[in-house]
Amino acid sequence: MAISPAPLPADRSSVAPYHPATETAVLIRNLRFCWPGCLVPAVNLRSLELAAGEHLFLHGESGAGKTTLLNLIGGLLLAQAGELQLFGQSLTHLPTSTRDALRADRLGFVFQQFNLLPYLSVLDNVLLASRFSASRHARCIPTPRSEAQRLLDTLELPPSLAARRACELSVGQQQRVAAARALLGRPSLILADEPTSSLDARNAAQLFRLLLDEAGRCGAAVILVSHDPGLAAGFTHHLKLPSA
Numbered sequence: 001m002a003i004s005p006a007p008l009p010a011d012r013s014s015v016a017p018y019h020p021a022t023e024t025a026v027l028i029r030n031l032r033f034c035w036p037g038c039l040v041p042a043v044n045l046r047s048l049e050l051a052a053g054e055h056l057f058l059h060g061e062s063g064a065g066k067t068t069l070l071n072l073i074g075g076l077l078l079a080q081a082g083e084l085q086l087f088g089q090s091l092t093h094l095p096t097s098t099r100d101a102l103r104a105d106r107l108g109f110v111f112q113q114f115n116l117l118p119y120l121s122v123l124d125n126v127l128l129a130s131r132f133s134a135s136r137h138a139r140c141i142p143t144p145r146s147e148a149q150r151l152l153d154t155l156e157l158p159p160s161l162a163a164r165r166a167c168e169l170s171v172g173q174q175q176r177v178a179a180a181r182a183l184l185g186r187p188s189l190i191l192a193d194e195p196t197s198s199l200d201a202r203n204a205a206q207l208f209r210l211l212l213d214e215a216g217r218c219g220a221a222v223i224l225v226s227h228d229p230g231l232a233a234g235f236t237h238h239l240k241l242p243s244a
C-alpha cells in the first residue's frame with residue numbers, strides 16, 4: 001500500500017486481462033461522494049493504493065463512511081469527483097455493463113447483511129458467484145460445485161447444511177456461506193463489511209483467519225471493515241476514516 005501520487009493509466013472500455021502478481025488492485029485519488037441531499041461528503045479520501053494480494057483493515061467510527069467507501073470500490077456507487085481505479089481500469093469512466101462484468105469476474109463481496117437468497121440452498125447461494133461470470137466459473141477447479149463444497153468445508157460449515165435453505169441457518173452460519181460465496185472462483189479483490197460482527201470472539205477470530213488464509217491462497221487483495229481492534233493485528237495495512 002502506498003499514498004504517494006502515481007501516474008494514472010489510460011481508460012479502457014473492457015475488462016482487462018488478469019496479471020495478479022503485478023497489478024495495483026485499488027487506486028484512489030481525491031475521491032468524494034455525497035449522498036443525495038447531503039452537503040457533507042460521506043467519503044472524502046485523498047489517496048489510497050492497494051497492491052494485488054495486500055490486505056487492508058478499514059476502520060473508523062460509526063457513520064465515518066466505511067460501507068459507502070466499500071460500495072464505491074465495488075462499483076455499486078459512483079463518486080461525484082476524483083479517481084477510482086480497479087486493476088488499472090477507471091470505474092468512473094467504464095460503461096455500466098463493463099463495470100458489472102468487472103465486479104462479477106474479479107470481486108468477492110461479503111455484505112453487512114450477507115445478501116443471501118433466503119429460499120435458495122446453501123450450495124446454490126455459494127454457486128451464484130460462478131453463475132454471473134464465465135471466467136469465474138472457469139477458475140473453479142475441477143468444478144464450481146466441488147469448489148463450493150470445499151470452501152464450505154474450509155469455513156467449517158457441516159456438509160449436512162449444504163442442501164438447507166439459507167433462511168434456515170443461524171446468523172453465524174449465514175455469515176460463513178456469504179464468505180464462501182465471496183471466495184468462489186478466485187476473485188482478485190475481496191470486500192468484506194464487518195464479516196464477523198454476528199459471531200462470538202472465538203468464532204469471529206476463526207472465520208476471520210479462514211477468510212484471510214483462503215484469500216492468501218488465491219492471491220486476492222482484501223479490504224475488511226471491522227470495529228474489532230483485536231482483528232487489526234492480522235493486517236499489514238490499516239486505514240482509519242475520520243468522522244464526518
Ligand SMILES: Nc1ncnc2c1ncn2[C@@H]1O[C@H](COP(=O)(O)OP(=O)(O)OP(=O)(O)O)[C@@H](O)[C@H]1O
Nearest residue numbers: 035036042060061062063064065066067068069244
Ligand atoms: N442510503 C443512504 N442514503 C443517505 N445517506 C446514507 C445512506 N447510507 C449511508 N448514509 C450516510 O452516509 C454516512 C456514512 O455511512 P456509512 O454506512 O458508510 O458509515 P459506516 O462507517 O459504514 O458506519 P457503521 O460503522 O455504522 O456501519 C452516514 O452519515 C450515513 O447516514
